[in-house]
Amino acid sequence: MARTRKASVAQRPLRPRVVFVAKFCAALIVFYAIVALNPVNDFVIVPFTAIVARCAAAILGTLESGIQVTGTVIRSPRFALDVENGCNGIEAAILLAAAILAFPSTLRSRLIGLAVTGVAIELLNLVRLGSLFWLGEYHRPIFDFFHVAVWQSLVILAAIAMFIFWSLRFAERPVAASR
């Protein structure tokens, strides 16, 4: 039994992993090149980030008074948070999109996966922004730690978990790629 299992592991080809990682890295670079273009940044990313900031401010506004938003800055009498690239969920969405596109699947299931997981990541990101704002207001000494180490990792982990869940349950194999 152990021998059979060992053989099956040893025979598992490395090539699909390398191909996936190569496609994933290429997709990351292409997506980055698109979002880094000045017109895309000015007319898509910044307005989108302002919407994210407004949504986070609206949620915070239900919990406390005096929350204001100006562009990408959420402000209260005690604290102000500027939502920048890296805090708007775009980075996790790009990683997720690159993984979904690199994974062998049909266009239909990829598009559904991108839409559903993209919305889920942005909802999680609103929780991140709300909790970071609260930490900034009431627990300033640990704000940076949670900003850099905890929430960034958690959002990316959530993106990876969504990708794995999608790849296991919802990714339809294209006929030509089936073994």
Added chain:
Amino acid sequence: MPKDLWPRLAKGATGFLLGLTFWWAMSNPYARLLSSLCEPLIRMGERPPVTHLIAGGTELTIDRSDFPRSSPRPGLPLMDLTANVILLATLFAVNRRPLRDRNVAGLLIASLVLVVVHVIAVVMNVESIYALRLGPWSEQNYGPLARNFWGAGAHFYSLIGAFGAAFALWWLFRPSNPEIVK
């Protein structure tokens, strides 16, 4: 939902906390290691070699022997660049049988490659500081192509490259999992 969702979440949480603790505890010695690895690489591209990277806490102070004595030295915070260690530790912890030889070996190999990724990231960031943040000196010494290359490289890493690298390394070096590998 996967049958073993809760055990995997527990393993992931444990890996996350261990990774976070390791990253936090080792940040000072790791800053010294990165400065000793990166300085020779940066100096290789300089005529004459002038860069000194001084590790202080979790930050590298960038010094050059041709800087005026009175001018402030730029600093490079390392915590942002190296936080992907936490992600890597969590991902390997979620694997089935995380303490198996194969998984631990995969984690060690991936960690070693991640050190190389960190070295490249530090070199990119130092060069981007030289190329973009030193005013007229930057414009005199770096052309538009070089400024864009180093600036985009450092920005790419900070935005998605750091976490993308950790995910790619996990995907490459994790033990085979018939559920995921298609």
